[in-house]
Amino acid sequence: MFLKNLGFLMAALSMMFAVPATAAVSITKEGLSHGVVPSGGVMLCDGVGDCGGKLSGTYLNFGPSTIPGVAAAIPGNTTQQIAVLGGNTATLAIGKWVSWLKWDQGSNDSYGFASLKTSLGDILIPGGLFPPASGDQFISSTNFGLKVDFGKSVWVESATWGGSQNSNEFDNVIAGVPEPASWAMLIVGFGAVGTIARRRRSGVSVAA
Ligand SMILES: [Ca+2]
Ligand SMILES: [Ca+2]
Numbered sequence: 601m602f603l604k605n606l607g608f609l610m611a612a613l614s615m616m617f618a619v620p621a622t623a624a625v626s627i628t629k630e631g632l633s634h635g636v637v638p639s640g641g642v643m644l645c646d647g648v649g650d651c652g653g654k655l656s657g658t659y660l661n662f663g664p665s666t667i668p669g670v671a672a673a674i675p676g677n678t679t680q681q682i683a684v685l686g687g688n689t690a691t692l693a694i695g696k697w698v699s700w701l702k703w704d705q706g707s708n709d710s711y712g713f714a715s716l717k718t719s720l721g722d723i724l725i726p727g728g729l730f731p732p733a734s735g736d737q738f739i740s741s742t743n744f745g746l747k748v749d750f751g752k753s754v755w756v757e758s759a760t761w762g763g764s765q766n767s768n769e770f771d772n773v774i775a776g777v778p779e780p781a782s783w784a785m786l787i788v789g790f791g792a793v794g795t796i797a798r799r800r801r802s803g804v805s806v807a808a
Contacts, residue, residue, distance in 0.1 A: 625723065629730055630745040632704045634676060635772045645692050645703075645773040647681040657760070659683065659690035663771075671767050672737035674706040681706065681771040682761075689762035692773060698756050700776035702747040706769030709735040709742075713762055714770075716748065719755035723748070727763070753778045753786075 637643050645651035649661060662671040663681040671683035683706075684690045694701075701716070712727035725748070727733045736742040756775070761768045778786075 624751050625720065626747075626749045626751070627725055627729065628747050628749070630702070630747050631740075632674065632676065632743065632745050633702065633772050633774060634704070635679065637774055638776075640699075640776050640779055641774045642777055643772070644694060644775050645682070645771075647679060647771040649680075651692060651773075654693045655682070655690055656693070657684070657690035658688035659761075660685065660767075666737065669766065672707040672735075672769055674704050674769060674771055675738055675740075675743050677704065677706075677771055679771065681769055683766075684761050684763065684768040684770075686763060686765040686767065689760050691758050691760040693758050694756045694775065695758075696756060696775060697753045697778055698750070698775040699753050699778060700747060700749040701756060701759065701773070702745055703759075703773040704744075704771045705746045706743050706771070707735045707737045707767070708733050708744070709763055709765070709768070711764045712768040714746070714768075715760045717757040717759075718750075720750070727768075 635643070635646060645655060647661065647663065650656070660667075660671055660683045661680050662683055663673050664678045666673045667683075670685065671681075674681060682690060708727050708730055710726075710728040710733040712733075714725045716723040716725070725746070730741075730744070730746075732741055734742055759773065761770055
């Protein structure tokens with residue numbers, strides 16, 4: 601009986617969490633945040649050092665000045681930033697349920713990329729997704745806020761930046777974390793599953 605109910609509970613939970621890989625994830629351009637954290641957001645990496653031990657791989661802390669040919673400062677950014685040089689990658693450990701993730705992207709190139717490890721699977725974001733992807737250091741069409749909106753809470757294990765040539769610059773990685781109301785809904789959901797399981801159980805015993 602216990603195992604039967606457990607199986608039902610697991611099935612119910614998997615229905616709550618299983619989402620097709622094609623679920624609506626929107627990846628859009630917005631303005632640079634310059635580190636201003638919106639309501640419901642938490643700063644994950646402000647470009648300083650190794651972002652509190654979370655950023656691994658091969659990268660360069662630089663800024664606010666541009667290093668010609670190596671690392672282009674994001675326009676208007678007066679702080680330390682990250683540049684990932686050609687052939688290297690930098691990975692930010694996240695390990696959180698998040699509803700959206702965004703960062704300030706500098707000099708976007710067609711040969712640069714970001715990739716996310718999530719409970720929806722790996723999500724690759726090629727620089728070419730956002731034309732002109734020309735690597736221009738100054739214009740807003742290549743220096744922007746890149747937002748990944750999952751449309752729901754998703755487990756994000758890590759984010760990686762890289763590119764085959766110099767350089768992929770980023771700063772101000774911010775995550776939208778589920779608000780207390782969302783957690784309350786989740787708990788209510790668990791409660792409903794428990795109630796259904798109990799009703800099933802009592803129905804079975806009456807029938808027996
Ligand atoms: Ca910074
Ligand atoms: Ca670039």
